[in-house]
Amino acid sequence: MVDASGSDGLVTMMDGADAGATAVILSATRDASFSHEGLMWLSQQLVSAGVTDYRLLSRDSVMLSRHFLSEDAADFHQVALLELFEKLNIEAGEWTTELALIALPAVALIPDHGYAFVYAAGGPGEWLVETQVGRRQYSAWPVGTLFLPASPASKKAVPQTAEELFETILRKDRAWVPLAAVATTLSSILLLATSLYSMQVYDRVIGQGGLSTLIVLTVGVVIAILVELGLKLARSSIMDRAINAIDVDASVSVYARLLSVRLDQMPASLGTLAAQVRGFETVRAFALARIIYLATDLPFAVFFLMVIWMIGGFAVAMVPAIAFVIAAAGGLSLRRAIAKHATNEMSVANMRQGVLVETIQSAESVKAAGAGWLLQGRWNSLSRESANESMKLKQLNDHAAHFSGLMQQLSYVFLVATGAYLAVDGRTMTVGAIIACSIISGRVLGPVAALPGLLVQWGNSKIALDHLEKLFELERDNHGILQSLSPSHVQGKLEVRNVEFAWRGQTTPFALNGFTVQPGERVGVIGSVGSGKSTLLKLFAGVIKASKGVVCLDGMDVQHIAADRRSELIGYLPQTTRLISGTLRQNLTLGLPYVSEDLLMAAIQATGLAEQIAGRPEGLDVRISEGGEGLSGGQKQLVALTRLLMCQSSLWLLDEPTSSMDEGTEERCLMALKEQIRTGQTLVLVTHKARLLDLVDRLVVLTPQGIALDGPKDKVLDALRQRAAAAQQQQSGIVTTKSNLRSSVQAPS
Numbered sequence: 173m174v175d176a177s178g179s180d181g182l183v184t185m186m187d188g189a190d191a192g193a194t195a196v197i198l199s200a201t202r203d204a205s206f207s208h209e210g211l212m213w214l215s216q217q218l219v220s221a222g223v224t225d226y227r228l229l230s231r232d233s234v235m236l237s238r239h240f241l242s243e244d245a246a247d248f249h250q251v252a253l254l255e256l257f258e259k260l261n262i263e264a265g266e267w268t269t270e271l272a273l274i275a276l277p278a279v280a281l282i283p284d285h286g287y288a289f290v291y292a293a294g295g296p297g298e299w300l301v302e303t304q305v306g307r308r309q310y311s312a313w314p315v316g317t318l319f320l321p322a323s324p325a326s327k328k329a330v331p332q333t334a335e336e337l338f339e340t341i342l343r344k345d346r347a348w349v350p351l352a353a354v355a356t357t358l359s360s361i362l363l364l365a366t367s368l369y370s371m372q373v374y375d376r377v378i379g380q381g382g383l384s385t386l387i388v389l390t391v392g393v394v395i396a397i398l399v400e401l402g403l404k405l406a407r408s409s410i411m412d413r414a415i416n417a418i419d420v421d422a423s424v425s426v427y428a429r430l431l432s433v434r435l436d437q438m439p440a441s442l443g444t445l446a447a448q449v450r451g452f453e454t455v456r457a458f459a460l461a462r463i464i465y466l467a468t469d470l471p472f473a474v475f476f477l478m479v480i481w482m483i484g485g486f487a488v489a490m491v492p493a494i495a496f497v498i499a500a501a502g503g504l505s506l507r508r509a510i511a512k513h514a515t516n517e518m519s520v521a522n523m524r525q526g527v528l529v530e531t532i533q534s535a536e537s538v539k540a541a542g543a544g545w546l547l548q549g550r551w552n553s554l555s556r557e558s559a560n561e562s563m564k565l566k567q568l569n570d571h572a573a574h575f576s577g578l579m580q581q582l583s584y585v586f587l588v589a590t591g592a593y594l595a596v597d598g599r600t601m602t603v604g605a606i607i608a609c610s611i612i613s614g615r616v617l618g619p620v621a622a623l624p625g626l627l628v629q630w631g632n633s634k635i636a637l638d639h640l641e642k643l644f645e646l647e648r649d650n651h652g653i654l655q656s657l658s659p660s661h662v663q664g665k666l667e668v669r670n671v672e673f674a675w676r677g678q679t680t681p682f683a684l685n686g687f688t689v690q691p692g693e694r695v696g697v698i699g700s701v702g703s704g705k706s707t708l709l710k711l712f713a714g715v716i717k718a719s720k721g722v723v724c725l726d727g728m729d730v731q732h733i734a735a736d737r738r739s740e741l742i743g744y745l746p747q748t749t750r751l752i753s754g755t756l757r758q759n760l761t762l763g764l765p766y767v768s769e770d771l772l773m774a775a776i777q778a779t780g781l782a783e784q785i786a787g788r789p790e791g792l793d794v795r796i797s798e799g800g801e802g803l804s805g806g807q808k809q810l811v812a813l814t815r816l817l818m819c820q821s822s823l824w825l826l827d828e829p830t831s832s833m834d835e836g837t838e839e840r841c842l843m844a845l846k847e848q849i850r851t852g853q854t855l856v857l858v859t860h861k862a863r864l865l866d867l868v869d870r871l872v873v874l875t876p877q878g879i880a881l882d883g884p885k886d887k888v889l890d891a892l893r894q895r896a897a898a899a900q901q902q903q904s905g906i907v908t909t910k911s912n913l914r915s916s917v918q919a920p921s
């Protein structure tokens with residue numbers, strides 16, 4: 173073990189030999205702060221200790237602090253840990269209370285204490301454990317302790333496409349296939365019992381009057397039916413677990429993918445995006461149905477054909493075989509049409525979802541403008557289209573089902589006819605054999621009956637997979653970077669070199685070259701509406717990526733800095749504030765788990781948020797619903813600004829931080845910002861408010877064509893005043909000339 177206490181005494185670390193070649197650093201102390209310097213120091217120690225494969229839980233591993241544990245978030249905590257393990261390529265098992273049953277190493281979650289790492293058994297009922305205070309031998313675990321097996325995963329390639337993702341997940345969770353196959357095999361064999369029972373009853377009981385045989389056969393067949401029921405239940409329980417595991421895996425991966433999509437890559441239609449993300453359920457449903465179909469249904473159709481052949485001979489077996497081929501060909505001939513309508517139906521459903529999301533998001537504006545009819549019109553036409561497509565799909569499905577039903581009936585009739593002919597003509601078949609064969613032939617055609625449903629699923633799954641592929645094609649944060657940079661701190665020098673950026677659908681891109689902000693400078697950016705001020709700030713923050721040129725922070729391409737680290741280093745306040753559902757405290761400490769209560773109190777006092785919540789009995793635990801509903805626009809902005817004050821970053825990017833605030837609150841926030849932004853820290857402030865210019869020394873005037881003015885604040889303001897005066901003079905000149913003209917025209921000659 174490498175002793176980490178030299179750095180800040182708050183972290184625990186296991187070396188490679190004991191922890192299975194992966195060192196895990198965990199914190200169990202509420203005030204623990206993984207300073208970046210501390211982590212760098214630790215990584216050096218690890219390297220010098222010969223640990224080649226190690227992971228550091230950086231500060232974004234917020235879920236590991238007790239602060240969160242002691243809140244309402246035990247579940248969140250555990251899920252977050254799993255996600256973190258996924259990120260770190262650590263294979264995690266399932267949480268359990270029985271340490272004896274799992275493979276080590278494992279993580280122990282001890283109530284009211286935090287985490288420990290269990291790396292080996294130290295003897296019967298003894299475990300060697302690493303906690304933040306060092307290595308220990310444990311024999312009794314506090315009640316409620318949970319354990320999670322955690323071992324270094326084999327190096328796995330991250331799926332690059334949705335198809336790869338599903339293949340990986342299905343391959344990983346294949347253990348259910350043999351179990352389900354065994355259950356299906358046994359239940360299919362037992363099903364034969366019913367048909368063989370009929371054969372024996374007709375041939376041996378009725379013909380020869382063997383009543384005792386009848387009793388034995390009946391008891392036997394009832395037992396077989398009950399065993400078959402048990403097997404069917406077992407099969408569905410195995411399947412349900414498999415579906416659950418696949419759903420969780422797929423949904424975690426798809427959601428993680430969505431979260432990592434870069435802002436400028438996010439599709440414009442949120443409704444469609446939501447439907448795309450949900451599409452994994454459709455893909456999973458088809459993937460499983462296909463496996464079951466190919467692994468069990470089809471092979472058993474062949475098996476049952478063989479049984480018919482054995483009982484009734486070749487001619488009898490040929491009847492269901494021919495019916496099978498014709499029914500399958502009929503179903504498959506509708507494949508294209510089914511796929512087409514399934515695609516249409518799904519696209520329309522996605523669009524409808526889009527309208528729904530838009531309606532909810534813009535309900536207030538739509539009502540204010542009295543424009544509900546516009547959305548209602550879109551909804552109506554999409555509903556009609558959707559109903560139309562559903563109907564066509566249902567019709568095709570029905571056609572296929574009716575056709576396979578027809579073939580089943582014809583197969584039954586011809587099988588009985590062939591059997592009867594053979595029974596009458598050559599006496600090669602008995603009545604019992606005819607009945608047994610006709611019962612079994614129903615099973616041969618079972619897979620054909622399932623074909624239409626499978627084709628619809630296939631069509632839906634194809635389109636859902638296409639949509640998911642589109643999500644996977646979107647560029648992510650740190651796109652194309654193998655090893656992103658993780659600087660310990662930044663000085664705050666910003667440079668824009670030959671940059672071009674166009675939003676989706678924008679014809680004239682935002683373009684800027686040779687603009688620099690030196691470390692410690694405080695720059696105000698003003699300009700007309702739509703001149704690109706917010707776009708510039710987003711480029712600085714790295715949340716969008718220039719299509720040409722480069723934006724640098726301290727000489728590094730800002731896109732090369734790890735996205736998680738970037739959000740720690742840069743205090744970026746976007747123009748629109750959206751809170752997330754939870755408590756006010758959670759929103760204030762979002763991404764800041766180690767913020768002390770004192771710092772939190774100081775920040776809410778400084779901005780005046782404390783007074784806003786003073787009247788609320790829940791205080792900081794007041795519930796906030798989705799998107800921050802329940803707070804006014806100004807209050808939301810106040811929350812976001814208060815959070816930023818606690819970030820302690822040295823580079824501040826503020827986009828109209830007080831635009832929704834009244835004068836008093838704005839004044840208070842201004843004071844708080846002045847106090848917080850220390851000498852040497854860099855500030856870029858976008859604003860339309862003259863009062864906020866108190867914060868800056870340099871002023872830049874941005875126009876859609878580029879920078880119009882740039883220099884010391886007073887000089888730029890003077891220049892602007894002069895321009896305004898000149899423009900006013902010119903305006904009055906024009907007015908005078910016009911009135912002179914008018915009077916000269918009107919004057920009597």
Ligand SMILES: Nc1ncnc2c1ncn2[C@@H]1O[C@H](COP(=O)(O)OP(=O)(O)OP(=O)(O)O)[C@@H](O)[C@H]1O
Binds near residue numbers: 678
């Ligand atoms: N998310 C977006 N999607 C598409 N276009 C966008 C998006 N955000 C901004 N734009 C476009 O980019 C241009 C610059 O917008 P930006 O928000 O940077 O201007 P701004 O100077 O900050 O304006 P304002 O003073 O109104 O905040 C505008 O023409 C706008 O239409």
